[in-house]
Amino acid sequence: MNERRYRLIGSTASPYAVKLRAILRYRRIPFDWVIMTKALRKQAGHLRPNLIPVLQYPDGSFRGETTALAYDLEARHPDRSVIPEDKAIAFVCDLLEDLADEWAVKPLFLYRWWDPEDQAYVSRWAAEEWSVSDAEAGSAEEIEHFRIRQISRMPILGATAENKPLLEESYRQILAAFEPHVGMTKYLFGSRPNSICRSLSPMRKPLRKASSDWRSMSGTCLMRCRRSSIRSNASI
Ligand SMILES: N[C@@H](CCC(=O)N[C@@H](CS)C(=O)NCC(=O)O)C(=O)O
Numbered sequence: 001m002n003e004r005r006y007r008l009i010g011s012t013a014s015p016y017a018v019k020l021r022a023i024l025r026y027r028r029i030p031f032d033w034v035i036m037t038k039a040l041r042k043q044a045g046h047l048r049p050n051l052i053p054v055l056q057y058p059d060g061s062f063r064g065e066t067t068a069l070a071y072d073l074e075a076r077h078p079d080r081s082v083i084p085e086d087k088a089i090a091f092v093c094d095l096l097e098d099l100a101d102e103w104a105v106k107p108l109f110l111y112r113w114w115d116p117e118d119q120a121y122v123s124r125w126a127a128e129e130w131s132v133s134d135a136e137a138g139s140a141e142e143i144e145h146f147r148i149r150q151i152s153r154m155p156i157l158g159a160t161a162e163n164k165p166l167l168e169e170s171y172r173q174i175l176a177a178f179e180p181h182v183g184m185t186k187y188l189f190g191s192r193p194n195s196i197c198r199s200l201s202p203m204r205k206p207l208r209k210a211s212s213d214w215r216s217m218s219g220t221c222l223m224r225c226r227r228s229s230i231r232s233n234a235s236i
Pocket residue numbers: 013014015016017050051052053064065066067101
């Protein structure tokens with residue numbers, strides 16, 4: 001490993017990995033993007049909880065939890081901060097980031113794993129990069145293992161038939177609430193990207209790819225989050 005660089009170990013199928021990648025890119029912190037292999041899973045196996053992504057620091061240590069990592073990176077690298085200077089706005093930003101990380105992931109999970117068409121698409125995509133079984137990455141066995149694994153986790157995320165209307169409605173409400181505040185030339189809370197843009201924007205990508213419902217929403221604020229990310233050199 002290059003002594004001076006971070007390594008972000010994740011998967012393009014993980015919104016949290018893509019969130020942290022956008023932060024590192026926008027903040028111009030040198031890093032390498034690495035797919036989570038079985039060997040790397042073992043190396044980072046001591047982390048609790050053991051999730052994706054993992055950031056390997058230049059000193060070789062592994063750490064998890066994207067929000068905690070984003071704050072630690074703020075302490076270590078002062079330039080191009082994604083935390084608003086005004087403390088009240090920074091608090092609201094934190095709250096909305098929490099909404100994206102802890103709630104928006106529920107409709108995401110539902111949209112990914114509800115329809116057989118979406119299940120097939122996402123399991124093919126993620127099984128190349130996630131390595132959750134002993135089967136070869138990307139093999140038919142790994143794809144099926146991943147599909148069954150994720151579907152079995154739907155109740156844990158609350159993505160059940162009972163909750164489906166609620167999750168879909170709350171997702172539409174989140175989009176509607178953000179809609180007036182995001183544009184090609186404006187970010188939430190100011191003139192530059194912040195942590196909520198970084199957190200919410202990756203939710204768009206899996207949803208766009210996975211969900212037929214999402215296809216009709218492609219002109220929404222999350223799409224503009226994506227375009228503004230590209231403009232600010234923080235492409236997700
Ligand atoms: N709060 C964590 C959430 C990370 C997370 O839930 N990652 C998912 C993938 S998107 C994961 O690793 N799930 C467990 C698994 O699939 O084994 C963070 O921000 O890093």
